[in-house]
Amino acid sequence: MLRTSAESHGRELGTSYGYCSLAPSHSLRLCKAKTKMTDIHSLTRRLKRSSDSKIILCVSDGIGGLPLNAGGKTELETAATPNLDQLAQRGVTGMSIPVLPGIAPGSGPGHLGLFGYDPLKYEIGRGVLEALGIDFDLGPDDVAIRGNFCTIDDDGLITDRRAGRIASEIGAKLCEKLDQIEIPGVEVFVRHVKEYRLVIVFRGEGLGGNINDTDPQRTGVLPLRPEGSDAPSEKTAGICTQFLEQAKAVLKDDAPANLLTMRGIAKRPPIPTFEEVYGTRAAAIAVYPMYRGLARLVGMDVLDAGATLDDQMACLKAHWNDYDFFFIHFKYTDSTGEDGNFDGKVERIQDLDAAVPQMTALNPDVLIVTGDHSTPAKMKSHSGHPVPTLLVADHCRFDGSQTYGESVCRVGELGYFEAKYLMLQALAHAGRLDKFGA
Amino acid sequence: MLRTSAESHGRELGTSYGYCSLAPSHSLRLCKAKTKMTDIHSLTRRLKRSSDSKIILCVSDGIGGLPLNAGGKTELETAATPNLDQLAQRGVTGMSIPVLPGIAPGSGPGHLGLFGYDPLKYEIGRGVLEALGIDFDLGPDDVAIRGNFCTIDDDGLITDRRAGRIASEIGAKLCEKLDQIEIPGVEVFVRHVKEYRLVIVFRGEGLGGNINDTDPQRTGVLPLRPEGSDAPSEKTAGICTQFLEQAKAVLKDDAPANLLTMRGIAKRPPIPTFEEVYGTRAAAIAVYPMYRGLARLVGMDVLDAGATLDDQMACLKAHWNDYDFFFIHFKYTDSTGEDGNFDGKVERIQDLDAAVPQMTALNPDVLIVTGDHSTPAKMKSHSGHPVPTLLVADHCRFDGSQTYGESVCRVGELGYFEAKYLMLQALAHAGRLDKFGA
Numbered sequence: 001m002l003r004t005s006a007e008s009h010g011r012e013l014g015t016s017y018g019y020c021s022l023a024p025s026h027s028l029r030l031c032k033a034k035t036k037m038t039d040i041h042s043l044t045r046r047l048k049r050s051s052d053s054k055i056i057l058c059v060s061d062g063i064g065g066l067p068l069n070a071g072g073k074t075e076l077e078t079a080a081t082p083n084l085d086q087l088a089q090r091g092v093t094g095m096s097i098p099v100l101p102g103i104a105p106g107s108g109p110g111h112l113g114l115f116g117y118d119p120l121k122y123e124i125g126r127g128v129l130e131a132l133g134i135d136f137d138l139g140p141d142d143v144a145i146r147g148n149f150c151t152i153d154d155d156g157l158i159t160d161r162r163a164g165r166i167a168s169e170i171g172a173k174l175c176e177k178l179d180q181i182e183i184p185g186v187e188v189f190v191r192h193v194k195e196y197r198l199v200i201v202f203r204g205e206g207l208g209g210n211i212n213d214t215d216p217q218r219t220g221v222l223p224l225r226p227e228g229s230d231a232p233s234e235k236t237a238g239i240c241t242q243f244l245e246q247a248k249a250v251l252k253d254d255a256p257a258n259l260l261t262m263r264g265i266a267k268r269p270p271i272p273t274f275e276e277v278y279g280t281r282a283a284a285i286a287v288y289p290m291y292r293g294l295a296r297l298v299g300m301d302v303l304d305a306g307a308t309l310d311d312q313m314a315c316l317k318a319h320w321n322d323y324d325f326f327f328i329h330f331k332y333t334d335s336t337g338e339d340g341n342f343d344g345k346v347e348r349i350q351d352l353d354a355a356v357p358q359m360t361a362l363n364p365d366v367l368i369v370t371g372d373h374s375t376p377a378k379m380k381s382h383s384g385h386p387v388p389t390l391l392v393a394d395h396c397r398f399d400g401s402q403t404y405g406e407s408v409c410r411v412g413e414l415g416y417f418e419a420k421y422l423m424l425q426a427l428a429h430a431g432r433l434d435k436f437g438a
Numbered sequence: 439m440l441r442t443s444a445e446s447h448g449r450e451l452g453t454s455y456g457y458c459s460l461a462p463s464h465s466l467r468l469c470k471a472k473t474k475m476t477d478i479h480s481l482t483r484r485l486k487r488s489s490d491s492k493i494i495l496c497v498s499d500g501i502g503g504l505p506l507n508a509g510g511k512t513e514l515e516t517a518a519t520p521n522l523d524q525l526a527q528r529g530v531t532g533m534s535i536p537v538l539p540g541i542a543p544g545s546g547p548g549h550l551g552l553f554g555y556d557p558l559k560y561e562i563g564r565g566v567l568e569a570l571g572i573d574f575d576l577g578p579d580d581v582a583i584r585g586n587f588c589t590i591d592d593d594g595l596i597t598d599r600r601a602g603r604i605a606s607e608i609g610a611k612l613c614e615k616l617d618q619i620e621i622p623g624v625e626v627f628v629r630h631v632k633e634y635r636l637v638i639v640f641r642g643e644g645l646g647g648n649i650n651d652t653d654p655q656r657t658g659v660l661p662l663r664p665e666g667s668d669a670p671s672e673k674t675a676g677i678c679t680q681f682l683e684q685a686k687a688v689l690k691d692d693a694p695a696n697l698l699t700m701r702g703i704a705k706r707p708p709i710p711t712f713e714e715v716y717g718t719r720a721a722a723i724a725v726y727p728m729y730r731g732l733a734r735l736v737g738m739d740v741l742d743a744g745a746t747l748d749d750q751m752a753c754l755k756a757h758w759n760d761y762d763f764f765f766i767h768f769k770y771t772d773s774t775g776e777d778g779n780f781d782g783k784v785e786r787i788q789d790l791d792a793a794v795p796q797m798t799a800l801n802p803d804v805l806i807v808t809g810d811h812s813t814p815a816k817m818k819s820h821s822g823h824p825v826p827t828l829l830v831a832d833h834c835r836f837d838g839s840q841t842y843g844e845s846v847c848r849v850g851e852l853g854y855f856e857a858k859y860l861m862l863q864a865l866a867h868a869g870r871l872d873k874f875g876a
């Protein structure tokens with residue numbers, strides 16, 4: 001009977017593993033013999049162990065950097081980080097490879113990796129991320145689209161792909177108008193995100209999510225026609241076309257925002273939750289929508305905190321007894337890197353450093369500080385360089401790291417590892433994993 | 439139409455990815471939504487970006503070595519390499535694992551790994567390499583065989599597996615005679631390689647490539663009988679047998695070369711080209727046939743240079759504007775290692791060092807120096823030790839390496855990496871990869 005349940009569970013998730021509850025031990029052994037280990041989560045499902053231990057995963061977005069010149073220091077190495085350095089001395093360091101060597105990830109794959117989900121296996125469309133990020137309750141059959149208000153001229157040619165970056169108040173009002181659009185056979189939701197950005201969701205039966213962007217990525221041309229690459233997606237593409245036609249009529253007097261483009265059209269992929277695969281009650285304390293959305297996608301509760309790091313720390317403290325796992329996201333090391341602002345990034349790292357004592361004061365069993373990728377100010381973009389990482393726990397094999405920086409992490413105890421394995425280290429150091437095999 | 443092509447392409451290679459060309463961008467985005475990432479090349483096909491940047495991959499065959507005694511220096515560490523050391527100071531270092539830890543590769547898998555082709559997935563038979571290396575235009579259905587002239591006695595027992603290492607002129611004439619052999623239902627090609635070595639190709643329908651070597655690897659015994667391990671290969675084995683019978687008659691008066699053995703009987707595997715998977719126009723500057731053949735197998739143009747390193751450098755300079763990617767192969771660090779000639783290998787490394795300024799003078803965007811494997815003089819053979827590697831580019835995370843040698847590379851920024859990922863680093867540092875995901 002157990003096996004039947006196990007097998008059906010495996011099928012639900014579209015994988016080949018069987019699911020085992022931990023008791024009774026006889027059945028466990030039966031299952032163990034049958035289970036095929038195909039990925040990280042088939043392992044953690046089997047080995048996960050309940051515990052009172054608490055884990056903090058503090059992600060400083062894009063924290064990895066580059067020296068401006070040979071022999072120089074990176075942003076992280078330049079920053080004065082007494083608290084992070086103390087963590088490095090109390091723990092171990094290493095280098096996280098977000099996806100594969102050299103590959104620069106976007107925020108989606110960068111975070112999925114840190115959460116232990118193979119970013120090459122789980123691909124999340126941009127529309128889905130945006131929808132999750134505004135707390136939209138996205139169902140498994142919904143198609144989510146990121147919209148950008150744009151300006152078209154009398155011939156329909158795009159003259160501004162961001163509609164003059166209209167104010168958020170204007171964008172919000174236009175979304176209310178668009179939300180009135182009705183299309184037979186589907187529910188239509190239009191929600192404002194920020195400035196010229198919005199989310200459109202179509203809810204209905206048999207909709208596919210494989211449709212091209214309509215944003216031509218340049219001005220002076222018509223928007224692209226939405227086309228589906230399979231029958232269900234053709235159906236969605238037809239709905240997109242109807243929506244855009246109605247939107248054109250609705251927005252005709254609203255220049256510069258007199259149309260919108262559609263991007264990242266996608267459905268939510270089936271993805272198991274933290275609770276399922278790790279047995280943790282997980283919470284996210286993130287300010288920016290996309291990271292809140294990513295956390296929600298893997299089943300974390302997204303907590304409401306203010307916009308500052310101190311707000312986030314206060315939120316952490318307030319909910320300390322409610323969860324086992326906390327994902328804290330700090331955005332500004334990435335945005336300063338993207339701006340090419342080396343000194344600014346150094347300052348933001350120092351801001352993060354200043355917040356560290358509020359985390360350590362809670363005595364987490366495992367505290368990890370890392371990034372989802374590197375964003376060197378020198379490159380003004382995400383890069384594929386490995387990401388300096390530190391982990392503090394009682395059972396660390398202390399490696400003599402004296403500071404938290406790239407040069408130290410390069411030779412630390414954690415070695416170079418694919419980000420998707422970091423959760424195993426977190427769980428292991430938190431005493432949340434059984435031994436594998438007899 | 440794109441999808442159909444994509445899917446059939448994916449099937450050909452036995453993977454699940456879809457193929458995207460970069461243009462038109464509409465199709466790319468369409469594909470992006472659908473593609474499942476299962477391997478390196480499904481990733482690079484999607485992320486490859488056109489660029490004017492230029493990459494040099496300089497492979498010093500078997501460059502990795504061993505100290506003769508504990509506490510000693512390797513060949514590379516013993517050599518005076520001021521130019522390579524300067525590169526290490528300008529770049530980053532690391533250790534390449536050719537296949538898996540401890541595994542000593544042959545030249546085929548060693549190079550395929552460096553080219554970014556998983557050597558455990560793409561296995562290239564020796565016969566195929568030999569055929570490609572003599573510019574034989576091998577079709578997808580041809581079976582290629584490496585032949586060795588040998589000496590047999592009156593009882594048919596092998597007395598010399600290399601026929602007294604006959605001169606190349608003799609070998610060439612005997613191959614002309616063998617090329618006259620006719621076998622019903624197949625075309626037969628016999629081509630001389632060098633001294634006692636030749637290539638035989640059978641071209642015909644339904645031939646398999648899974649047949650044992652007939653070389654018994656020792657003297658005083660009969661050659662082994664060719665046997666196929668599946669029906670199409672049984673057919674080929676029968677043709678091999680017919681060929682060998684006729685060859686015995688043709689060569690009966692040509693002692694010491696009065697027969698031949700067959701080795702590495704194989705078909706060319708389906709393998710995508712550099713252009714397909716990386717979007718680069720690639721050229722090889724290699725002297726020895728096998729390396730030229732390997733380069734041709736992945737779609738590189740094989741350039742004609744003289745036999746010296748200076749000739750190779752002159753060729754590089756002459757064709758600098760014609761290609762994006764240059765594979766330069768330097769053989770003598772391997773051959774001296776194979777000979778157990780520690781000092782000779784040190785000298786050959788110094789020869790390579792002396793050629794470095796001719797590469798840097800061209801200002802490549804990425805310059806990599808590595809080996810396909812280690813060939814420690816102490817072992818007189820290929821070994822499974824990781825291979826010291828350096829990479830120089832503007833966006834390196836300079837790691838303080840002062841010299842190019844095993845001890846330095848062990849703690850360099852590139853870490854320990856499987857050779858198959860080196861191309862990702864090359865492309866990333868050359869600005870030839872887009873970000874993965876949003």
